[in-house]
Amino acid sequence: MDATRLAVVTAAALGAARTETEVVREAWQAQALARAVGGVLAATGPPAQRAEARRLHGTGDTGAPPCVRPRASRLTSVADPPRALDALEALLEEAAHALIPLAATAAESGTYADCMETIEALGNSRDAVGVLRGLWEEPAEEAARGKPVDTWRGDPGGCAR
Template structure:
């Protein structure tokens, strides 16, 4: 499945999440998607951006561990369905926006929860979403430089 469709599916699922567990699962799904998109672009993307894409994949992988694989619902990983990234710029922009939404949702859960473990899991997830979004910004800058013909 194309990256933009997976990003939109994750965005819809996050918007429909009603429980703490659902929000955490969707945060993890978004990070796994960042890992998959980064890994895909590290192999198939523009040569000048491959190192930055590899960094995005690694950040997404670390972040998904921080959110806890146990939170994954029985439906499996949406990211495993990734087959192509037709428009890297649009996919990365959409993924960055999704990670911003994840951060906001996790803040809401952290503010409302009464369990310390859930609170700290949310804080780790917020930090992870921020780090992954920073990696996306770096990758977008590399792609912009490439388009302008500059060195990265």
């Protein structure tokens, strides 16, 4: 399944989450998707973006509840990296915002700590996604100004696994 589609599916699941457990689980699904997209882009993306993609792939690699079976395991491609990164950034922000009220009203310190750890991981991933998106926009801006651009396999947006 394409990264953009997985981001949409995960956002819908997050929006449908009603319990604290469901919200936390879907927030970790968003984090797992960010890591998976980073892994694909690190392996297949343009050289200029690979270091930041590796950073995204390494974010939040601890703390996920063991009960979470990553939806991101269905990731097969990142067909349109800028679009996928936009969708992923929105998803990560939405997931972090969904956790804030849970942290604020947590009755147990463990729940509060879990929420804060997840929010931090989501924020780190969102930062890496923002940098990656900026790196993808630079070649497009240069092309618009008529400068030659390394088209990487003839399609700057065609990362696929």
